[in-house]
Amino acid sequence: MTTTSAKDTAATAAALALGDDALVLSHRLGEWAGHAPVLEEEVALANIALDLLGQARVLLSMAGDEDELAFLREERAFRNLQLVEQPNGDFAHTIARQLFFSAHQYLLYGELASGDGPFAPLAGKAVKETAYHRDHAEQWTLRLGDGTDESHARMQRAVDALWRYTGEMFQPVEGVDVDWTGLETAWLEWTGEVLRRATLTVPEGPRTGAWTAGAGRQGLHTEPFGRMLAEMQHLHRSHPGATW
Amino acid sequence: MATAAARDTAGSRAFDARADADDTADHERAFDAAVAADERIEPRDWMPDAYRATLVRQIAQHAHSEIIGMQPEANWITRAPSLRRKAILMAKVQDEAGHGLYLYSAAETLGTSREELLDKLHTGRQKYSSIFNYPTLTWADVGAIGWLVDGAAITNQVPLCRCSYGPYARAMVRVCKEESFHQRQGYELLLALSKGTPEQHAMAQDAVDRWWWPSLMMFGPPDDESPHSAQSMAWKIKRHSNDELRQRFVDICVPQAASLGLTLPDPDLKWNEERGHHDFGPIDWAEFWDVLKGNGPCNEERLSRRRRAHEEGAWVREAAAAHAARQTNGETGATRA
Amino acid sequence: MTHTDWPLWEVFVRSRRGLSHTHAGSLHAPDAELALRNARDLYTRRGEGVSIWVVPSSAITASSPDEKDPFFEPSADKPYRHPTFYEIPEGVQHL
Numbered sequence: 001m002t003t004t005s006a007k008d009t010a011a012t013a014a015a016l017a018l019g020d021d022a023l024v025l026s027h028r029l030g031e032w033a034g035h036a037p038v039l040e041e042e043v044a045l046a047n048i049a050l051d052l053l054g055q056a057r058v059l060l061s062m063a064g065d066e067d068e069l070a071f072l073r074e075e076r077a078f079r080n081l082q083l084v085e086q087p088n089g090d091f092a093h094t095i096a097r098q099l100f101f102s103a104h105q106y107l108l109y110g111e112l113a114s115g116d117g118p119f120a121p122l123a124g125k126a127v128k129e130t131a132y133h134r135d136h137a138e139q140w141t142l143r144l145g146d147g148t149d150e151s152h153a154r155m156q157r158a159v160d161a162l163w164r165y166t167g168e169m170f171q172p173v174e175g176v177d178v179d180w181t182g183l184e185t186a187w188l189e190w191t192g193e194v195l196r197r198a199t200l201t202v203p204e205g206p207r208t209g210a211w212t213a214g215a216g217r218q219g220l221h222t223e224p225f226g227r228m229l230a231e232m233q234h235l236h237r238s239h240p241g242a243t244w
Numbered sequence: 245m246a247t248a249a250a251r252d253t254a255g256s257r258a259f260d261a262r263a264d265a266d267d268t269a270d271h272e273r274a275f276d277a278a279v280a281a282d283e284r285i286e287p288r289d290w291m292p293d294a295y296r297a298t299l300v301r302q303i304a305q306h307a308h309s310e311i312i313g314m315q316p317e318a319n320w321i322t323r324a325p326s327l328r329r330k331a332i333l334m335a336k337v338q339d340e341a342g343h344g345l346y347l348y349s350a351a352e353t354l355g356t357s358r359e360e361l362l363d364k365l366h367t368g369r370q371k372y373s374s375i376f377n378y379p380t381l382t383w384a385d386v387g388a389i390g391w392l393v394d395g396a397a398i399t400n401q402v403p404l405c406r407c408s409y410g411p412y413a414r415a416m417v418r419v420c421k422e423e424s425f426h427q428r429q430g431y432e433l434l435l436a437l438s439k440g441t442p443e444q445h446a447m448a449q450d451a452v453d454r455w456w457w458p459s460l461m462m463f464g465p466p467d468d469e470s471p472h473s474a475q476s477m478a479w480k481i482k483r484h485s486n487d488e489l490r491q492r493f494v495d496i497c498v499p500q501a502a503s504l505g506l507t508l509p510d511p512d513l514k515w516n517e518e519r520g521h522h523d524f525g526p527i528d529w530a531e532f533w534d535v536l537k538g539n540g541p542c543n544e545e546r547l548s549r550r551r552r553a554h555e556e557g558a559w560v561r562e563a564a565a566a567h568a569a570r571q572t573n574g575e576t577g578a579t580r581a
Numbered sequence: 582m583t584h585t586d587w588p589l590w591e592v593f594v595r596s597r598r599g600l601s602h603t604h605a606g607s608l609h610a611p612d613a614e615l616a617l618r619n620a621r622d623l624y625t626r627r628g629e630g631v632s633i634w635v636v637p638s639s640a641i642t643a644s645s646p647d648e649k650d651p652f653f654e655p656s657a658d659k660p661y662r663h664p665t666f667y668e669i670p671e672g673v674q675h676l
Contacts, residue, residue, distance in 0.1 A: 023327075030330070033318035033337050034549070037557025038587075039311070039345050040608055040619040046338035047622050053331050060327075067326050091560050139614060146570070147563025154559070235383055236325040242441050244326045244433075288646045342623055349607045352589065358609060359586040418606075422627070564611035565587060571612060 014175030019059030020080035026052035071236035145198025167207030307347035377540030384451035390430015
């Protein structure tokens with residue numbers, strides 16, 4: 001009895017962590033609407049955002065009511081990685097964030113899909129979506145890294161800036177039964193290879209922040225996240241109990 | 245829609261210049277006969293210069309409207325009050341980008357380029373629908389745009405699926421098919437608000453009050469003041485007059501508003517048994533012309549935002565072009581610097 | 582400054598197995614790989630396809646409308662190419 005409920009609690013917490021990742025990144029990508037560098041990319045970014053939002057809705061619904069969870073939780077109750085909440089920056093920053101996160105998500109969902117845990121059905125569908133997201137990010141990393149001097153410099157800057165948020169992706173999440181060390185090794189190998197092919201330098205700096213209190217998975221976020229939530233939640237919170 | 249076969253229109257025009265008057269007359273007779281027989285004109289067919297120019301102007305304006313039209317709705321993506329609504333709105337704004345793309349492609353079959361058309365938009369030499377110069381002030385505006393603005397657009401667009409120019413007609417078939425959910429989601433959104441809390445109901449009514457008249461203006465000036473209408477109808481680019489379509493739209497909306505539990509802001513609106521149509525009050529054409537001239541609430545904002553997105557994306561487009569050129573030449577990154 | 586007007590590509594989509602690829606429209610892309618991906622995003626976002634071709638628009642050679650008569654009219658007077666040209670006695674089956 002106790003074991004079952006502890007397992008349920010862990011599964012709920014895990015659904016929140018993975019669901020928040022998808023929700024927050026989808027929101028950030030949604031901010032691009034109307035601003036993309038070329039029309040074709042408007043359509044591509046929206047496709048990725050919609051895939052992620054679909055994943056978020058399934059995952060949050062495993063943990064409770066999707067809208068209550070999305071719109072009525074305080075910042076400290078969100079469990080997403082700090083990486084996904086980072087502002088869009090220029091297109092290079094968005095692509096670097098996509099590269100790092102989608103490579104991680106692809107590996108994670110791949111493992112979950114082949115297991116028999118509660119996330120296997122979702123992961124089976126999501127891993128195909130994520131494969132495309134990863135491919136999109138890879139294609140653009142190659143073009144921006146090995147494009148013009150300006151694009152190379154911007155892409156290197158973005159990779160360097162976001163590198164320190166990448167360690168958190170492999171911090172074990174209770175209720176997600178995968179080989180985290182194996183994921184990290186595979187991630188470093190694949191990402192490093194893409195960066196090298198894009199004529200970029202793999203950063204040497206630390207992959208986590210120095211704060212021992214933790215990061216996103218512990219509910220500790222970065223400053224821009226509070227403003228993002230304020231915008232996202234404002235309307236819903238202004239009409240308590242309303243249906244939309 | 246667009247076909248590569250079409251791209252050498254410049255060449256065919258050079259040919260026209262060489263052709264003698266008899267040839268031109270032959271061509272013109274063949275063109276007129278094709279239009280009269282309800283056949284489609286295709287990109288490489290001979291067509292009068294004025295027909296070509298009219299189409300470029302109209303298709304470009306239509307494409308620009310899709311692209312600028314993303315802004316007022318994208319304004320609410322980050323604040324959508326439920327995840328379901330957020331997904332719907334993102335998909336809708338994405339569709340508008342797609343529709344812009346279809347339409348730019350159709351225009352390109354006439355011998356212009358997207359770059360040229362965007363440049364004309366950015367420098368104010370080509371227009372977009374004035375409706376997008378109105379602001380989206382509340383969430384209910386997203387619903388009002390779906391119901392009224394998309395509703396008016398669909399009323400305008402359905403006849404364009406039979407337009408005499410093949411690529412435009414085919415683009416419109418695709419657009420209309422995809423857009424069928426746009427109007428319904430707007431109506432459903434407003435219905436939820438109308439049946440919701442008193443605050444939500446008031447929000448919905450306020451949005452309908454603000455969007456009703458501008459939506460009626462979307463059909464363009466009255467027939468007797470519409471400069472291009474007669475020729476466009478003769479060429480079967482346009483199939484119905486502005487006033488005819490406007491009346492059709494009003495007749496459709498009145499019962500829909502009643503089902504919503506919302507009122508349309510026109511005290512003169514009433515059924516006319518004799519005409520078999522609704523009478524409606526006078527439209528403020530002074531406002532229409534003023535917004536068209538650039539004096540609307542958001543003209544400056546919409547255009548400068550579009551320009552900024554284009555300028556800020558330049559380095560990305562350049563990078564991809566440079567990368568592609570180097571791949572073709574078999575060079576590597578070492579040659580970049 | 583680099584010229585950045587990406588080339589135009591024609592997109593052909595196979596809507597399901599058993600059908601041929603049909604012209605769906607066109608788009609701009611810097612190279613074939615991105616053209617393919619853009620085509621996927623733009624022309625199959627409602628599940629319209631199972632396979633895509635992209636072709637540089639400049640690679641297409643088309644017949645000209647001025648050659649319409651010499652190209653297409655000669656085939657109009659060969660009715661013996663169509664099965665309805667032949668008279669078969671009533672009752673003969675599987676033919």
